[in-house]
Amino acid sequence: MSYIVDFKDVSTVGLESSPVVDALAGLRANEARYFMNKYKHEFTVVPAGESQETLDYVHRILKEERDIEFAAKPLETSRFQVENIKFTYVFYEDGLSVNVMYTVDDPKKRAVGFKLSDGMDIPKELVEKFKFARQKSKLAGTIRGSYFVIKGAY
Numbered sequence: 001m002s003y004i005v006d007f008k009d010v011s012t013v014g015l016e017s018s019p020v021v022d023a024l025a026g027l028r029a030n031e032a033r034y035f036m037n038k039y040k041h042e043f044t045v046v047p048a049g050e051s052q053e054t055l056d057y058v059h060r061i062l063k064e065e066r067d068i069e070f071a072a073k074p075l076e077t078s079r080f081q082v083e084n085i086k087f088t089y090v091f092y093e094d095g096l097s098v099n100v101m102y103t104v105d106d107p108k109k110r111a112v113g114f115k116l117s118d119g120m121d122i123p124k125e126l127v128e129k130f131k132f133a134r135q136k137s138k139l140a141g142t143i144r145g146s147y148f149v150i151k152g153a154y
Helices: 021-039 052-066
Strands: 044-047 074-082 085-092 096-103 110-116 133-137 141-149
Touching (some): 021 074, 021 085, 021 133, 052 085, 052 096, 052 110
Antiparallel strands (some): 074 085, 085 096, 110 141
C-alpha cells in the first residue's frame, strides 16, 4: 500500500524498524519537501516487499556500475517521473537513502546518490569509496551525501 509522505507533520510510518527512525523519517520528509517545492509532485513511497521490480532496478545499477550490494534491509521505495527525469528511491533500515536520477533524453545527466541519515555510520560498502559532503536540514538534521555518474543505459 502506498503512502504519501507528509513533510509538514513528519511520520515514521513504514520506517519503525530502523535504529535511526526519526532521522530517516526526516530524510524522507526532506525529499518530499524538495519535490513538492520544485515540481509540485507528491512524494509517495511503497513498502519494499511490494516493489521488487524497483529494488531490482536500483540493485542492478549499483552492482553493474560500482559492484555495490548493500547488506541493509530495504524498507521502502519510490519511483516516478517529473518532466524528463525518472527518479527512483530506496530507503534502507540502517538509515541509508539511495536515489537514481535518470534523465530520459540526456545520458550525461544520470547519477546515483547516497544520503546518510543523521546518526548512522557510513555503510561498509561505501567506506573508502566515496567522500561525503554535509548538508543541514530542518527536517533531517545533518545529511551526509555523495554520488556517482551512471555510465551505462538502464
